[in-house]
């Protein structure tokens with residue numbers, strides 16, 4: 237803890253971003269002890285594909301097997317998108333509270349480290365051209381930045397772009413999602429993914445339609461391996 241942090245904390249006592257509980261001075265990363273235990277980081281692997289086992293209402297499931305036929309090679313989501321996790325993500329997205337990016341990506345980065353996921357590069361699902369200007373910041377890019385710094389892997393925020401605006405995925409069915417997102421991403425002229433293992437960060441994992449579409453593009457351009465990491469699964 238540095239001097240600035242301790243003085244700052246005296247006037248603005250830090251609160252847990254998930255439950256709002258006040259934290260001890262200098263306690264980082266803005267997550268209380270109780271919430272730290274609430275989100276389990278699994279180390280179990282799927283017997284069939286070697287993918288990461290996560291829990292859906294207490295039941296183990298392999299997202300990689302569940303979403304077989306997608307273009308990515310594996311998926312990790314440390315939490316289920318409900319309760320305080322959902323509220324914290326929504327608050328971050330719609331209020332543009334950038335300080336939340338670090339504590340929100342804490343479980344994702346920690347889980348990836350425990351699992352030993354290796355990659356040459358971190359990329360993030362780029363924001364929709366229309367919605368980005370409305371909210372003013374690339375919230376997924378901010379998450380990816382912290383995941384990358386925790387894992388000590390370079391992050392490129394300007395390699396991927398969304399080329400056309402599409403309706404929000406949340407109101408669509410699985411089939412509509414795939415159709416909606418098709419062909420809407422591109423690599424910029426700076427990008428060269430040939431032969432690379434890529435960690436692709438997105439905020440929430442739902443059907444995997446978006447991350448699969450980006451993975452398809454990355455594979456077409458020569459990426460060797462694409463592993464998807466999100467904050468939570470729906």
Ligand SMILES: [Zn+2]
Nearest residue numbers: 252255268271
């Ligand atoms: Zn808490």
Ligand SMILES: [Zn+2]
Nearest residue numbers: 282285298301
């Ligand atoms: Zn599996």
